[in-house]
Amino acid sequence: MMDPILQTIGLSVQFGGVAAVRGVNLCLAERELRCLIGPNGAGKSTLFKLLTGQLQPTSGRILFHGEDITGDHTHAIARRGIGIKTQVPNLFDGLTVREHLWLAARRTNPRARADAITDEILERVGLGPQAGGVVGRLSHGLRQWVELGTVLAGNPELILLDEPAAGMTHDEVARTAELVLEINRTHALIVVEHDMQFVRMIARTVTVMHQGAVLVEDTMGRILKNSAVRDIYLGKHGGA
Amino acid sequence: MILRRVSPGVLVTAAMMVGVAVGAPLIVDQFQLLQLTVFASMCILALSLGVVWGYGGILCFGQSAFFGLGAYTYAVAAVNLGESTLAIVLSIVVPAVFAAALGYFMFYGRLSDVYLGVITLSVTLIFFNLTNSTAGDAYRIGSARLNGFNGMPSLPTFNVPGNPGRPLDPTETFCLVMALLLIVYVGLHALLASHFGRVVVAVRENETRCELLGYDVRRHKLLIFTLGGAIAGLAGSLFANWGAFVSPNVFSLTTTSQIIIWVIVGGLGTLVGPIIGCVAMQYLATELGTQQLANTSLIFGIIFLAFVLLVPRGIVPSLGALRARLFGARERQGAQARRA
Numbered sequence: 001m002m003d004p005i006l007q008t009i010g011l012s013v014q015f016g017g018v019a020a021v022r023g024v025n026l027c028l029a030e031r032e033l034r035c036l037i038g039p040n041g042a043g044k045s046t047l048f049k050l051l052t053g054q055l056q057p058t059s060g061r062i063l064f065h066g067e068d069i070t071g072d073h074t075h076a077i078a079r080r081g082i083g084i085k086t087q088v089p090n091l092f093d094g095l096t097v098r099e100h101l102w103l104a105a106r107r108t109n110p111r112a113r114a115d116a117i118t119d120e121i122l123e124r125v126g127l128g129p130q131a132g133g134v135v136g137r138l139s140h141g142l143r144q145w146v147e148l149g150t151v152l153a154g155n156p157e158l159i160l161l162d163e164p165a166a167g168m169t170h171d172e173v174a175r176t177a178e179l180v181l182e183i184n185r186t187h188a189l190i191v192v193e194h195d196m197q198f199v200r201m202i203a204r205t206v207t208v209m210h211q212g213a214v215l216v217e218d219t220m221g222r223i224l225k226n227s228a229v230r231d232i233y234l235g236k237h238g239g240a
Numbered sequence: 241m242i243l244r245r246v247s248p249g250v251l252v253t254a255a256m257m258v259g260v261a262v263g264a265p266l267i268v269d270q271f272q273l274l275q276l277t278v279f280a281s282m283c284i285l286a287l288s289l290g291v292v293w294g295y296g297g298i299l300c301f302g303q304s305a306f307f308g309l310g311a312y313t314y315a316v317a318a319v320n321l322g323e324s325t326l327a328i329v330l331s332i333v334v335p336a337v338f339a340a341a342l343g344y345f346m347f348y349g350r351l352s353d354v355y356l357g358v359i360t361l362s363v364t365l366i367f368f369n370l371t372n373s374t375a376g377d378a379y380r381i382g383s384a385r386l387n388g389f390n391g392m393p394s395l396p397t398f399n400v401p402g403n404p405g406r407p408l409d410p411t412e413t414f415c416l417v418m419a420l421l422l423i424v425y426v427g428l429h430a431l432l433a434s435h436f437g438r439v440v441v442a443v444r445e446n447e448t449r450c451e452l453l454g455y456d457v458r459r460h461k462l463l464i465f466t467l468g469g470a471i472a473g474l475a476g477s478l479f480a481n482w483g484a485f486v487s488p489n490v491f492s493l494t495t496t497s498q499i500i501i502w503v504i505v506g507g508l509g510t511l512v513g514p515i516i517g518c519v520a521m522q523y524l525a526t527e528l529g530t531q532q533l534a535n536t537s538l539i540f541g542i543i544f545l546a547f548v549l550l551v552p553r554g555i556v557p558s559l560g561a562l563r564a565r566l567f568g569a570r571e572r573q574g575a576q577a578r579r580a
Contacts, residue, residue, distance in 0.1 A: 052452060078454035090452065092445035103442050104453050106435050154453055 003066060005030045005158055005188045006051070006082075011060035012212075013050060020046045022212040023060070028158070033184040035199050035220075036192045038209035039232060044192045045087050047209070048160050052084050053077040064158070083156030087163050087192075089147040093136030097127050097146050100135060104153035117153055125149040125179070140167040148176075152183065159183065161191045165198040177201035208232075250429050253512050254422060261418035265411045273414050278482050279522050280417045283515045284424050285475035286502040290514035291428050292468035293503060295437070297444030298461060299353045302360030303499045305367055306335035306469040308490035310476025312371065312386075315486045318396045319384035324481070325401040331477035332470045339469025340462065347458045347465070361496065368491035391487025398481050417478055424471055428511055431467075440464050494537070501544050507554025516555055 006028040013021045021043045028034055036044050049055040051062060053074040061070045069077055092100060098118055105117040122128050125145050130138065135146055144164060151159055164180070165173045173195060180202050183189060193199050199206070203220035210232050216223065223229055264276055289303040310331040317327035342363065346356055375388025386392065398413060400406045408416065431437045440460050443450050447457045480486040489495065498521070506517025521540070528536045551558050 054448070073456075074448075074451035075454050075456045078452055084452055086448075086452070090446055090449040092442050092449060094445050095442065099438065099442075103438060103455075106438075107454050111435070150449075150453070 003030070004028055004063075005032070005065060006190075007063040007066075008051075009061045009063070011047070011050060011062065012058050013046060013055055014058045019212050021050060021057075024209075024212075024214055026207065026214070028188055028190065030188055031184065031186070032188050033180070033202065033204055034190045035203045035206045036190055036209060037194075037196075037199060037206060037223075038215070041211075042209040043212040044209055045162055046212075048084060048086075048162055048190075048192065051077075051160060052082060078154075078156070081157035082160065083151040083154050083158070084160040085144075085147045085151050085162060085164055087166075089140075089143045091135050091143060091147060091150075094134065096132050096134055097138075097149075098122065098131045100146055100150045101153040104150045105155075107154065117155075121149045121153045124152070126175075141169070141172055144168065144176075148179070156187070158188045158190070161189060161193075163193055164191065165193055165195045173198050174201070249512065250426070253515075254426055257418060257422045257425065261415055261422070265414060270410055273410055274482070275526065277410070277414045277417050278479070279519055280414070280421050281475055281478035281482060282502075282522060283518045284417075284421050284478065285472055285499060286506070286514035286518035287421075287424055287428060287511060288468045288471035288475065289499050289503050290506075290508075290511055291432075291471075292465055294508040294510065294514070295432060295444065296440055296461060296464040296468070298465055298468075299357045300360045300465070300468070301357045301500065302362070302364035302496055303468070303472050304491055304496035305360065305364035306339055306472035307476040307479070307495065307499075308364070308367055308371075308486075308488075309335040309338055310473025311480040311486045311490045312392075312476075313473065314477035314480045315392045315395050316381045316384040316386075318480075319392070320382040322396060323402075323404040324396060324398045327396075328398070328474075328477050331480075332473045335473030335476070336466050336470035340466040343462045343465040343469075347461045350458075364491050364496050365493065368488050368493075371488040371491060389488055391485055391489075393485050395480055395484045395486065397484050413481070420474065420478070424474075425511060425515070432511075436460070436463070498540075501540060503554075504544065505547050505554055507556035507558070510554075510556045513554050513556035520555075 004027045006026065008024055008026045011021060011024040011026075012019060024043075024047060036047070038044055046055065050057050053069075053072055053076070056071060061068055063069070064077075064080055064082065069080060101118040101121050102114055105121075106114040109117060122131050125148060127142070127145055127149055130142060135143065138146065144167060148161070148164060161180070165176050168176060177198055180189065180191060191199075191202065200220065205217065206220050206223045207217045208215045208223060208229050215232070216226055216229060218226065260276070265273060268276070285303070285307055288306070289300060292298050292300050292303070313334040314327045314331040317330045318324055321327055342360075346359060351359070371386065372389045374386035375390065377385065379386045379388070384392065396404075398408045398416065400408065432441070439450065439455050443455070443457050443460050450457050450460075476490065479490065502517040502521055503514045504517070505521060506515065507513030521543075524543075525536055525540070528534070528539055547554065553561070
């Protein structure tokens with residue numbers, strides 16, 4: 001068994017009297033692809049904010065490669081190698097697509113290498129035609145790709161994707177799934193997604209969250225048969 | 241590498257500055273040359289806010305604090321040293337250090353825009369009141385009397401470095417100020433084209449994304465704010481040298497609001513904009529000062545309101561948008577690709 005890349009121990013956060021995340025113990029192996037599902041308000045995005053230092057946990061710890069990163073600044077965590085595509089894309093609206101990728105690549109690479117990475121990622125996510133366009137004028141679907149490309153250009157070891165398929169057409173969803181599997185050959189990923197079709201395309205191990213806590217963690221096949229999961233989540237979508 | 245990134249517009253502006261520096265002394269009389277000297281000095285001040293606000297996205301209402309600090313530092317140092325070279329250096333260093341200290345508390349304390357505006361404005365008004373109340377023999381630094389609201393007259397003007405007995409004549413001073421303006425303008429463009437400069441702009445666009453990419457937002461804001469303080473300080477020493485005089489007015493609400501008006505009128509997010517805004521408004525102020533029909537401040541207020549309501553982006557960005565509309569979106573996209 002490889003050492004885990006990411007581990008959370010009893011991770012909790014409270015807003016006033018509401019426990020948004022309650023005692024989450026998560027363990028992710030190197031190059032693992034984990035899907036995180038659960039109904040709205042289950043605490044998935046909040047968990048991502050805790051992992052990236054955008055929120056400080058009330059209690060519990062986060063270990064990255066066995067080192068405690070709880071309470072570190074967001075930029076320090078990013079420098080350790082955790083990248084995130086947020087639920088609502090966080091982009092530089094006045095800058096071009098190319099500049100997004102370049103800024104991500106340039107932090108750890110010399111200028112010429114950053115230029116090369118930018119071209120490579122533009123090709124990979126299919127944003128070549130939009131490269132010189134200002135991001136603020138792009139559609140939601142394209143913005144998703146820009147953010148995904150930006151995260152990839154930074155080449156973090158662990159990539160968190162919060163609803164990467166939202167706002168995409170059927171073909172785009174399939175392409176995103178392909179890309180996720182391709183990324184997974186070299187990177188560990190945690191993917192939050194509501195689109196069950198998408199989850200089925202990529203899922204291996206699935207963690208289900210409900211009301212801030214982990215309800216169950218299993219393979220996709222068994223999750224689909226789990227009656228508790230059906231009750232809280234899948235049942236609403238017409239089941240398996 | 242940097243030359244490749246410099247746009248033709250920057251080269252044209254730089255060439256025009258050189259043209260003015262060389263041509264003006266041949267054409268205009270001494271009085272007009274002195275006018276141009278103070279215009280150019282104020283352009284450097286306008287650039288300092290242009291970069292901090294327009295590119296760094298830091299709403300600094302008190303840029304005059306660093307300007308005034310630079311002017312007073314030059315005055316006190318020049319009187320004490322009897323030589324201008326070190327005084328000029330100090331007039332850059334002291335405001336920069338002060339900006340760094342102030343910025344440290346603001347940015348590492350994670351203050352948001354509105355508070356930055358309030359705090360910076362308060363700081364310059366504190367300096368205004370402080371210098372105003374330094375009348376009397378007790379308030380002196382070395383041999384320099386601060387003189388309160390009367391200001392410090394008869395300051396030593398710039399001299400040839402290392403030769404205090406040889407002051408610069410008005411033409412030499414003008415050429416020096418133009419050279420400094422050129423250096424600041426081109427230097428800022430080079431900086432903004434660099435990795436650091438791109439990150440500063442990215443911070444303005446989205447702080448969260450910058451942090452998620454691993455960039456320390458606080459550090460970048462602090463550095464650009466400090467640089468702005470240093471440039472404003474330099475402008476302060478040029479201003480003090482120009483009139484051989486400095487008074488608490490350099491810290492006043494009028495001074496600080498003027499800088500904001502120059503940047504708003506010229507255009508946020510450009511460097512040539514603040515220069516154009518500064519020259520246009522100063523020219524207007526000079527012309528208005530010769531007539532008695534209407535109050536200058538009143539007219540400035542009307543112009544400011546008109547720009548905020550009708551041309552909120554300022555002259556230069558609005559002209560750019562107009563040109564883009566005339567020549568089509570295709571060319572604009574190409575231009576953006578080149579800029580990236």
